[in-house]
Amino acid sequence: MSTAITEPVVPYDEVIAEFDPVLGLEVHVELGTATKMFCGCPTEFGAEPNTQTCPTCLGLPGSLPVVNAIGVESAIRIGLALNCSIAEWCRFARKNYFYPDMPKNFQTSQYDEPICFNGYLDVEVETDDGMRTFRVEIERAHMEEDTGKTSHQGGATGRIHGADYSLVDYNRAGIPLIEIVTKPITGTGKYAPEVAKAYVTALREILRGLGVSDVKMEQGSLRCDANVSLRPSPESPLGTRTETKNVNSLRSVERSVRYEMTRQAAILRAGNKVMQETRHWHEDTGVTTSGRPKSDADDYRYFPEPDLVPIAPSREWVEQLRAALPENPSVLRARVQAAWGISDFEMMAVVKAGALELVAATVAAGADQAAARKWWVGEVTRIANERGVELVDLPITPVDIARVEAMVGAGALNDKLARQVIEAVLAGEGSPDDVVATRGLAVVSDDGPLLEAIDAALAEAPDVAEKILSGKLAAAGAIVGAVMKATRGQADAARVRELLLERLGVAE
Amino acid sequence: MSDLIRLTAAETAAAVASGAASAVEVAQAHLDRISEVDERVHAFLHVDTEGALAAAAAVDSARAAGATLSPLAGVPLALKDVMTQKGIPTTCGSRILEGWRPPYDSTVTARLKAAGVVILGKTNMDEFAMGSSTEHSAYGPTHNPWDLDRIPGGSGGGSAAAVAAFEAPLAIGTDTGGSIRQPAAVTGTVGVKPTYGAVSRYGLVALASSLDQAGPCARTVLDAALLHATIAGHDPLDSTSFDGPVPDVVGAALRADVQGMRIGVVKELSGEGYQAGVQQRFDEAVALLTGMGAEVVEVSCPNFPYALAAYYLILPSECSSNLAKFDGMRFGLRVGEDDGDPSVEQVMGRTRAAGFGAEAIRRIMLGTYALSAGYYDAYYGQAQKVRTLIARDFAAAFEQVDVLISPTAPTTAFKLGEKLDDPLAMYLNDVATIPANLAGIPGMSLPAGLAPEDGLPVGLQIMAPAMADDRLYNVGAALEAALLSNWGRPILQEAPSL
Known part of the structure; x- marks a missing residue:
């Protein structure tokens, strides 16, 4: 006061x-x-x-x-x-x-x-x-x-x-x-x-x-x-x-x-x-x-x-201590920017978010640099701002983000599920693997349940099926959306579309 | 055994070890003696009857259980009130610490306890060890057992008087400018200031950190050596503690052989200001040393005349900072917090004004001034240069001789009150002892006889290079033996019985 x-x-x-x-x-x-x-x-x-x-x-x-x-x-x-x-x-x-x-x-x-x-x-x-x-x-x-x-x-x-x-x-x-x-x-x-x-x-x-x-x-x-x-x-x-x-x-x-x-x-x-x-x-x-x-x-x-x-x-x-110093952050920045091949603008976004070391560590843990930047500067920064804390003070590590991204890459998670996993990790529900296991979050990759859901959706909307069959492929979105809804977002949308077109015998 | 209080520490330890006397009997005999005479001597500020008897009983139990006893197990000791002892009042002779019971033992206290030494209580001292007469104690002066109207020296007058009055065979003193050696000189006892860093300062309430050093007070050189060996040695809690072996001081006291040694008489520590009888006894001791085969030469230390002035800049400077913590906020006295609605600064000021005596206030003000911006170089800085020159004087002298000797104090014990209003006259008592503190070297005072004109004890000082404390004990024990054979009995037997 x-x-x-x-x-x-x-x-x-x-x-x-x-x-x-x-x-x-x-x-x-x-x-x-x-x-x-x-x-x-x-x-x-x-x-x-x-x-x-x-x-x-x-x-x-x-x-x-x-x-x-x-x-x-x-x-x-x-x-x-x-x-x-x-x-x-x-x-x-x-x-x-x-x-x-x-x-x-x-x-x-x-x-x-x-x-x-x-x-x-x-x-x-x-x-x-x-x-x-x-x-x-x-x-x-x-x-x-x-x-x-x-x-x-x-x-x-x-x-x-x-x-x-x-x-x-x-x-x-x-x-x-x-x-x-x-x-x-x-x-x-x-x-x-x-x-x-x-x-x-x-x-x-x-x-x-x-x-x-x-x-x-x-x-x-x-x-x-x-x-x-x-x-x-x-x-x-x-x-x-x-x-x-x-x-x-x-x-x-x-x-x-x-x-x-x-x-x-x-x-x-x-x-x-x-x-x-x-x-x-x-x-x-x-x-x-x-x-x-x-x-x-x-x-x-x-x-x-x-x-x-x-x-x-x-x-x-003194010389021993000097030799063992970590890389100076400004040197690190220049080196990393060159290695990642990103623009000054993209680099500033990372630096301004205070995410350089976190992104670098995430890359070191196996993630792609673009994906690592996307998560830290996007979703995680948004949450940090909401909570009014520094990025580094959030209870999520570069290894966690790299793991989430690996699951996305493997098709086990989609973007939406990945965000849920990150939020759950930040809520203290454990590691990404813990969250996926406990919450049962996973992209439905078995075609069987997907085909059932597609059939159900087609039966609900025979007019849409007609449009697709008549070559209006854009109409497929409505069926894909219905399937995604039915599977509570756990399906891979691209795969659903593929299966749908296959089902109707329509080529891309 | 008949007169337990007249035994030396070595004899007492032997009696306890052999079972000829129990430690409890020894402790009780000393507690009785304290009850009998301390009302007149006032050597003690606090007597820990219960603690002393319990410590003695523990020694007796250990012996009964067949444990090997330390060389001083069961020997009573008086602790200068500047050393912390867990749970026991520690006042440093000041009102400002009245009622404070430290939550921890000083390293010296801990080592004494571990060695089975029986701590009888805490001894009187000039407030925060500032003085040469113990008259600056807030709790009243200590009286010299040789003449109760005279001062027992200071600041450790309580420790020296306790030993001289047979209230304890041993005591711990601390010596910043002579506070062990000068009281030893005027009470006819032995006192040693070890090399700076030889004995841990942890738990010694600091007066001047770069000068303070704890050491033994005793009635014989060997007893002092036994106590020195018990308390010395590296302490990780004191950064200025010397990390190396303790010289074999007990072996040196037993050797007592000056044959072929080179001994220097410090030219600058004699002449004007030195009492005739003091000089006479000193000269006789020099002759004795020569007679025992030592080569005695005169050595000049040209910068010694500046030592007192440098000391009275360095000491107050450090003291003004060390005594800052006594502010009534965390421990000890607090004054005037209910008077009006005072600020923290006012309570601090009132507490310090009420809690410190005149000498403490004088030195705090001198030191505050000497460290002030604009005066630092002229005073503190210049004094540090003199300190370096004094150390160089010693270094040069010790290239020529093994030890240096001088009278410990210029005069015998003066009358209580005689110099209380004349600080400079009081400060001059330490003119011969201060150089050793400035250089960090060890010094011993031992009795050289009684001055013919007043029948009071005269002290002789021996000084040795840093970490050569053993030389003090060798020369001291040799001289002590020669003097004893001349006198026929220990000098303290001459003291009027209390």
Whole structure:
């Protein structure tokens, strides 16, 4: 719930005519490690509050951290996938500030010695002149721990002001995070919102491909803070930025950047100064509201974490990890498009649906690429949209789709039955084979029952039989339809037509 | 047996193992002693009578069942209140932790329990181990058994006084800038700060993480070695724990032979500020070592004069961060939540203002300042450079000699209240002990006699290279034996009986 605070905005076209936007994106990724960053507690999402804690992640007096080696490995793999340099030696640092969901009142993070630095990610955006590649430079990717989660109870807004009391769940405290920070992204012009969205999309694809995180924005395992500033022209110094938080979907990334640009433009146009602050995105109203002031002088009193020893990843290890990286999604896209021989337009449809890896995996499981694309981009995407979830989050696998398509190819299912099977799999009725067996779904391929049904249909409609016999083959459709109805759609329509014509002794 | 409380730890363990005394009898004798004298000494903040007797009974049962006993099984011990012990109050000498019972054992506590050591209770200390007199305890000072009007040293005054007053043959201390060694010096006992990383810090409530180290307090060098061997060794729960074999400290204490060893006297740790009687006893000890065949030379450590200043930047910096967690949100004291409609920040502020004493607040403020943007390089950064120089001084010195020696503290025990209003004078007590903490090397303090002018104990400090803790015990035991034969009886027998 948000209070409607309407701030003046400037139409987007006018923003672009008068200002040059600069972006900066900070993405926090929760790693999918089995245990927390500095202790052995499990990380499973959704457990009873405060059941996944120990002296260390509760920050009890005397407790000490121990680094999760898988967390370090994941950080390095992420860095390598983002074309970063990997530090030969780095340390953790303490970021000191008081907050009830920070058990130690400092966050163990990294400061001037991040494990990954100086990388980039190329992202593609559809422009007026076709697809264009923007290079987003990565300043750093570093390791840190998540905080606990505070929920404010009572009061009208669910926010801290006006709440009766607050509850803290420390299950999340100490979950490994990687923070990926871009350098200022310039030169996007009017495509700034699209570039922001494309960057987070591409980053998410890479992270998913690495298998380091489940990257679910709605559950907070991937969180994006969008920094936006405007300046009169690309030659001007950087303007004052705001940092928008609570951007919990890809769509919000684009919308919040666009909104901030229009809001800041109104302030600047009126001759006022943009206040450096964090802002809170409201998905429902499509606006940002003021959070807390944030200045560059915020003093976290960083210093090297004395409870941990430095991390010095050997070059051999880094090279091993590099060699074992999965293919970069943009490289994969180009290769796959060539292999499938499909158009840019067809490829974009797959990519936009977020179905590339799923289609590729379905092809790998034996399906034809066109059929695999048809199912994922068509029927399955339709259901995902209905349910408001991501394709990958649906409980159906590429192997399932390949199996359905194999049954279609073998004539055991027709299109309509295949859709029923997919829906049943998504409804949790088991594998495609389970569904076919339990529901008794199968194309009737035995000619005996079909001939009986044809005879019955002909007897019902002797006039139609006459028309067919007189050479009006189009009339056959009515009989085929009646047979399909009688067999509850389980017949192969083409075979029915064949048998019908045979029965009447009419040639095609 | 007649006087169980006067036995050394080694003798006590032997008596329990042989059946000459039961562990329960030993524990009871010490509990009785505590009842008798601790009202005056105030070494203990909490006495766990029930737990101690149960632990002792378990040792007796194990022996009766024919189990092989650990070298310290059945020996009573006093635990500094900065170490967690599951279910037992742990206050760190602070109001802010009043009533907190930790849900877990420190690694040191767990190892003591596993070795059949009988933990009698928790000892008094300067709040969060900040101080050199135990006067900064929120629960009142500990009194020096040699003179109840004098300080027992600090921060581990409770542990040292408990050992000196025969309330326990052994105690655990922690040493961030001298908190084991300086109390040992002024109470006529033995105290060792092992190499940084030799003893796990898991469950040691941190003052300054890069300096803190737990170690043994005892009445003899051998007893300290037996305790050192029991608590040392790698701990996967402490990332800074040293992963390697523990030096044979017990073997070294039994060897006690300095023939042919090279011993360096640190030039910078003498002269101005050192009490005449302290210097005199130190010089006599040097002569003894020479007499036993050691080659004693003077060694210069030119950066030591900067050690105290660097220490009082690094320690407060780390401490300001380590003590941030004491905010009344999850454990311990909470103040002022019902007064008006306070914000979380106000409750945190009220709790910290009420819960921390003056010295803790002073160091938190110093550290917060030293780490602030714009000051970090000038203070914390510069202090870290000095720390490197101190380590280089030691490295150069240990190329010339096997161990270094100095007086442990510049003076004998001063009067309670004498330096309470003068922090700098208080800090100077640790001028000789701080360099070892900054460099992470081990140090021992053992009694060198009584200062002629006041009849109070003088401590001699031995320092060795990192992970060469055994050298402390070898030299310490040799010197202890030579001094004992001069004196005719242990120095603690000179203490006025309580």
